[in-house]
């Protein structure tokens with residue numbers, strides 16, 4: 300990664316890590332009410348120095364993901380045992396990553412319900428979904444969505460086992476792009492990056508223009524039918540700031556979804572990133588996703 | 601990346617099922633395009649001295665102003681949080697292409713407003729003296745209290761009008777080129793993402809501006825039993841033909857390039873064109889809207905065959921077809937770009953509703969509003985050029 304790929308962070312948008320004192324939720328659809336983010340206009344201005352520091356950290360973090368998985372293992376400062384969220388505003392911001400291991404996903408769909416409940420996602424819209432790819436012996440490839448209630452309960456006719464060459468599941472969620480098009484196009488700073496590099500929507504600022512929905516190449520964003528503002532997966536930022544795992548990760552019975560600190564070489568995600576070959580979605584678009592995949596095929600768009 | 605038979609095994613991302621941009625986003629570039637296009641016609645007279653266009657030069661700026669006054673309406677109707685609309689100018693994000701609209705639009709409208717005021721100042725001042733009853737006060741207010749025009753002031757006005765027209769040309773180009781950029785800069789969408797989008801939008805804008813002005817002129821002449829000026833219509837036909845050639849070259853040249861190079865997005869675009877957009881693109885935008893007027897327009901533009909009435913009819917029909925073409929083009933870009941999922945494996949339906957904030961009815965009202973404004977403006981201001989002998993020194 301070159302200097303030209305430095306992520307652009309909104310200087311006015313410092314998201315205070317720690318407890319939510321103000322109640323100014325930036326994530327909108329948080330059901331738990333335990334959102335630990337302060338509105339950018341209420342938070343303190345990020346100084347230029349801090350901005351550069353954060354940008355550099357983020358870039359280095361992205362480098363470790365995109366180019367050198369596990370390369371930061373020897374970095375003393377990054378392995379400091381700061382808890383997620385830091386607690387102290389001056390503490391070094393943790394860097395997070397998400398790993399999807401498609402070889403482990405069984406299409407159980409538990410993550411889907413967990414996300415919908417956790418984030419009050421309206422019916423017909425999704426922060427995360429799971430795609431099933433079925434390669435038939437006659438060369439056809441069919442893709443469908445794993446139903447939230449599971450295939451068995453859905454009553455949908457299923458492909459005959461003898462016709463199928465191979466099948467696999469691909470969970471989708473926000474890629475938390477380092478160079479996020481959704482963030483770039485938002486005209487009013489309602490799409491903001493947290494200091495940890497997580498892309499958030501400020502529901503109190505969003506004017507509902509839908510430009511970010513068009514700009515996300517992954518179909519992740521939607522105009523929430525109920526709140527009438529843009530919405531998307533934010534890796535359960537409110538949970539992460541409370542030192543918890545995202546709801547989908549917690550619900551996954553097979554460990555196909557791994558979330559954690561990529562600046563901590565002892566974390567589960569760092570260990571897996573160091574040993575497994577991973578890739579990202581639509582790499583040619585240059586969005587530099589932080590969500591990485593194991594076992595992606597070129598059928599997956 | 602591979603694309604597979606989109607309709608054999610369709611798969612649509614869940615959030616793609618509901619297109620985020622409605623018919624209002626189709627109308628927004630349609631109106632903005634006419635704003636820019638009509639202004640360009642007026643500059644043909646005021647800056648490039650095409651005398652044949654004198655009969656429509658004033659009408660052009662007033663039309664542009666009326667259309668421009670309504671250009672933000674579709675955007676407002678589209679926003680899900682319209683009460684926060686002003687945040688676009690209050691807390692704009694410099695990285696966003698959309699954030700620039702407020703500034704570009706305001707600048708252009710300011711230029712236009714001052715231009716119109718200066719252009720009509722002699723008439724306003726004259727009416728401030730001669731208008732009956734309360735109208736006198738209306739014109740006094742419009743004259744901003746300056747009830748006399750000295751020869752020196754008239755000369756300054758003339759220079760200012762020229763300067764504003766000159767400034768207005770790049771402003772109009774930026775205004776509409778910028779609208780094209782809003783789409784062209786979305787790399788997530790292969791149907792939009794092209795560097796040519798600003799140019800495509802700009803040329804089609806000029807075309808729509810000339811067409812709407814031509815129709816207005818024909819309509820107003822007919823309704824006031826005035827004989828349309830032969831040379832003016834000929835000049836409008838020529839301009840329309842020339843800019844249509846340019847628009848078509850850019851529109852289809854770009855597509856041809858993608859098709860011939862078999863760029864990766866071609867597979868999804870081809871499916872789009874032969875299925876969902878077959879009528880609105882191939883029939884309306886290409887055949888009826890572009891090819892037909894390209895064949896018709898040379899008659900009134902370059903020949904003197906048959907009667908003037910026949911040639912005027914040709915110009916009128918071509919102008920209507922061109923307006924259909926540009927509307928179809930806006931539809932095909934805005935709606936067409938949302939008809940396929942970003943999975944590139946399936947299409948979605950576009951629900952067209954009649955009622956509601958973003959329904960067809962609201963769209964019709966938005967399109968009718970500039971015409972209502974124009975009707976009002978024509979009651980207030982003399983859009984036809986003054987007789988040369990009563991010309992007060994300001995180039996009409």
Ligand code: SF4
Nearest residue numbers: 473474475476481515
């Ligand atoms: S995946 Fe889409 S919504 Fe998420 S950061 Fe990237 S562009 Fe934005």
Ligand code: SF4
Nearest residue numbers: 485505506508509511
């Ligand atoms: S919908 Fe909201 S978050 Fe998305 S670009 Fe518009 S203002 Fe920004």
